[in-house]
Amino acid sequence: MITFENVSKAFEGVKAIDDLSLTITQGEFTVVIGASGSGKSSALKMINRLLEHDSGRILFAGREIRSFKPEELRRRMGYAIQSIGLFPHWTVEQNIATVPNLLQWPRSRTRDRVTELMETLQLPPEVYRHRYPHQLSGGQQQRVGVARALAGDPDMLLMDEPFGALDPVTRAALQQEIARIHDASGKTIVLVTHDIDEALRLADRIVVLDRGRVVQVGSPREILSSPANDFVADFVGRSDVGVKLLGLYTVAACLRPGDVAPGPPIASAASLREALSAFVARQVDRIPVVDEQGRPVGVIALADLLRLRL
Ligand SMILES: Nc1ncnc2c1ncn2[C@@H]1O[C@H](COP(=O)(O)OP(=O)(O)OP(=O)(O)O)[C@@H](O)[C@H]1O
Ligand SMILES: [Mg+2]
Known part of the structure; x- marks a missing residue:
């Protein structure tokens, strides 16, 4: 569905993404992990052209993404970002309805969709529908961001640490919800995290990045049982590989x-x-x-x- 071919991207002469080649298969749940600064967010943002690559090719449905209008990519790919990025002067309802409104859905359909997503993400609609982002906690804002990404029923979901600000219980519940959405819809999902347990729980395939390069791509089992190098072994945690395997x-x-x-x-x-x-x-x-x-x-x-x- 998405192919990176020898993609590089530098900021002020320093490579953030370095000759990255990667295929994201349709319908798969891909989780990108790596240390802070390894290029995870940059790689994700290049998929919907929030960031332009310097060299190489990125293909979406067989076409170089530069040939798509950015608006079209963003309608077809739901995006939930690390820093939440809600529109501050819009209510929760208006934020979630961003893409349905762009697509000019009938009002009642949009309203029903917002209600459904708020219930799914454990934000009681009667309490939160008309609130503004500053009247929500960080974790609630994050959930609104996830709801907004899902609202237009996109082909693909790009999620950058969508559960970062959540307590472990809410986090586990939302992980389960995203896994359920993936199983039910067969959507292509790319999720960035630096939480190895989150990666193991959700991924069909894990992509490990280090300094802008792919160091390993594999199923959770492969990553745990045959780490490609010391970096991956350290990242997945050498001492508790056994219990992590049991967790699968x-x-x-x-x-x-x-x-x-x-x-x-x-x-x-x-x-x-x-x-x-x-x-x-x-x-x-x-x-x-x-x-x-x-x-x-x-x-x-x-x-x-x-x-x-x-
Ligand atoms: N707009 C920018 N201008 C300059 N440098 C940038 C910019 N965006 C990212 N970088 C640099 O590119 C590298 C990769 O950043 P990126 O945000 O992709 O990392 P990340 O893996 O998402 O990290 P984190 O886990 O902390 O979110 C970092 O060294 C970062 O400082
Ligand atoms: Mg990041």
Whole structure:
């Protein structure tokens, strides 16, 4: 869907993006990670021409992006930026409705869409619809930014640390919501973060940037189990690779169906990392497992977990 071919970009003679080649596949959830200053935001901004590349080619749907009008790119690609960037003199409703209004949707359709997105992003419409950005907390503003990016139902979503200012609970809820939106819509999503756990949770593919260059592209499992170099190994955290790998799998992958065990159950959709934590916290070696409806489906055994080939 998006291809970078040998793209470079310098600021005052210093390369922020250095000979970057990368393909972002349609329908995939791509997460770009890297240290501060590695060029993540710059790479993202070049996709919708907020920043022009100096050399190389960037293709969108097979065409060099310079041949698209910037307005067209921005309508087709929802964009939620790091610094929020809401229009200060517009209400929450007007901010979220930016693209629907540009597209001249009927008023009732736009209103319904705003209501739906505010509910999805846990901003009760009756409380927040008519507020202005300065009357919101940082995390609420960020959620309005995400709602605005989603509003016009774009082909592609570009998100630059969209959950940075959120507490862990709200953050986890919104990560789950974005994952659900991705599963349901099959949209192409590119999300920038420096949180490796967020990357592992959401990504189909992870792109690791270092000083404007791609150092590795791979699935979460590949990045964890075969880091390309010391930089990637340090970035993903050498000491807890094992538990992070367990975090990629669910209890369902390690189930003894039909068995029974005493004690409070764990959900089959919980991660094996949570299961390991439960084994340690409870000092047991078998835990009953239930499905989404709370029905018993079997048992998870610590011994099986240790024998798994991840
Ligand atoms: N408008 C600009 N003018 C000059 N230098 C810039 C500009 N934008 C970015 N840079 C420089 O380019 C490099 C990459 O910046 P970029 O914002 O892409 O990094 P990042 O990976 O998004 O970092 P962070 O995690 O801190 O957001 C940095 O060294 C930055 O100082
Ligand atoms: Mg950035």
